[in-house]
Amino acid sequence: MTPAPDVVVAGAGVIGAACAEALSAAGLRVCVLDRGAPASGTTASGEGNVLVSDKGPGPELALAQASRRRWPELLASLREELGPAGAEAEWDAKGGLVVATTEEAVTPLTAFAAAQRGAGVRADEIGADRAAELEPQLTKGLTAAVHYPEDAQLQPVLAATTLLAAVRARGGEVRSGVTALGVTTHASGAVSGIRTSGGIIPCGAVVNACGPWAGHFAASAGVPLAVLPRRGMVLVTGPLPDGTVRHKVYDADYVGAVASGDADLQTSTVVESTRAGTVLIGSSRERVGFDDSVRVDVLRELARKALGLFPVLAQVPVMRAYGGFRAYAPDHLPIIGEDPRLPGMWHATGHEGAGIGLAAATGQLLTELWTGRQPVVDPAPFRVDRPAVTEEGRAAA
Template sequence: MGHPDVVVAGAGVVGAACAEALSRAGLRVVVLDRGAPASGTTAAGEGNVLVSDKEPGPELLLAQASRRRWPELLAELREELGPGRAEAEWDPKGGLVVATTDDSVLPLREFAAAQREAGVRAEPIGLDEAASLEPRLTKALTAAIHYPEDAQLQPVLAATTLLAAVKARGGQVRSGVEALGVLRAGNGAVRAIRTSHGAIACAAVVNACGPWAGAFAKACGAPIAVLPRRGMVLVTAPLPPGTVRHKVYDADYVGAVASGDADLQTSTVVESTRAGTVLIGSSRQRAGFDETVRFDVLRELARKAAALFPVLANVPVMRAYGGFRPYAPDHLPVIGEDPRLPGLWHVTGHEGAGIGLAAATGQLVAELFTGQESTVDATPFRVGRPAVAEEVRA
């Protein structure tokens, strides 16, 4: 294919979405990953495509755009690749957020009211209706909000489908190739990416390294404040269909997502998969890249899940897994070209929302790269904002 126009470092779902959108725009794209595609943060995700957990603001706007884009994009890829190569288990099943204490009722209702003002379908429902939507849910509820727009997909399938489109258009996906930095031209702009297999000449590099994006940015000479934040998930044995019908979480989940606290936090999240297993989360902790399995965390997740769905109390757990999510101090993704290094683009910092935000993120990167009017205002996500790169100003 000759020299690519763009090299995307990172073959997770965000990197794959960027590569797909750039190749759709006619650019020659190579995607690199030091491991296998979608084997890092994406493989440790639950596949959530959510609007329910985001307060009004830039991230919610990106989430709404992505919720619109995902089903369109998957339909387009099925048409282009054929249904056998474009399956992502898309499930628009909706979500249910519940309060289990009296103190949680007012904050939950106020949060939902603010979301409705921003165009989210956040529908207060009675406890009888909540029981109708989720018959196995605990009766000890104090309030419930139904979010019909919440959806789920299988994240590894979604990423590999996006990458299949890149390859079908003449691009390349290279596994086992680590991105080490960039080489600069005489004018200071990117002229190549340095890898463990040698340099690849290109006009631009997309840093989609997820939790490792900060380290890659530093190696490029353009550091950004992106840190790993670890989460763990339990997976039950398959259960009868309809045991858990929606994504269900306790109202404290929203606070855990928005918190910048480095200490361990857990909140109750329960949802099923097409295979019948139930995913139980969630935890958040900033502890570097420590992969130690903490059984106290797993016990806490299991205890809270059984309190929300008593039927789970005696269900065997098949496995547990953890993953690192890319965390930015102001809780916003980092999307755009680095003003210090022309040709270096950062696309990271989505933390646990990368799967849901990926479709709109890829579209936004392609629009910015080709000079089109952007679907979503990119200004809040700029690389040079103080929380991400203190020495840079947009």
């Protein structure tokens, strides 16, 4: 009989996959579950951003910087282990460009960049001529621009499936169509297994990597967390000539939208190309529960704002649109670590729209906490029992 896993990871998106890969690399027997197909939820709705440009100095930026360093190293090691065909994630260190198109936006943009430079981010303020060299099709109506050479992109589904392929190669399991329903416990109160739609799986620990559904799973395990879905939508154009859009380009108001806790709809301009030649146009954010209805008014707003940055897109056909739910934590920080309320219950969630970029360091940090090694970043800001994300703490506040 197959021995019981040391740990079951609930969620086969990029966060769950990164945690599973790092744990299996540390020698643990890992089983990964997902109620759908691997990487078919939030990960499939992502743009593949690995960004430092949109985060101010603080713990999330530190995690993003660690992950930016980790991703290319991790993918290179997996290519050695699995072979090039088994570890292709379309890594592209193409850089980012953040622009202002009004005079009012100049000071906030340059001040934000200056603060990031103080935290070790390369943020180069450039003039209109240099911006035109980087992006020839960009609007001429710029008032300021900052180039972020460290920003990168990968294909999120390929990245997640590569990580899961490594788990399988090391003797782990990945089970699709299995829903995590709760946990079982020993008489001592520690986790003894996970309850699923396919029965109970005995294990030594469980990692809650259920993304937008992490709050539901945490509640079913008796350890409620304030993790909510925050919806976003993206437009996808038909393929364009190579070089039409060369970087990730976004308007300076994107940073404010990311950091906002407002439940109402917010849109900001984000434009970038993929290796296939299509252009992704975003972004929107709103808290509407799990309502997945297509909102044409949101798509029109995304298209209108994109034309403000790239007038060349006016005659480009839209191929499709898609939406997805991001795992939103009220204080805008991921939740990473063991739950002190339930020994053996771990969480890796709350990354919102930054999960692709933060995944590599999240898996590394969770595994370092598990094994007692020196953590790559200070884990305290991401702890599970902070007041902003536990019901007890929020009630007390």
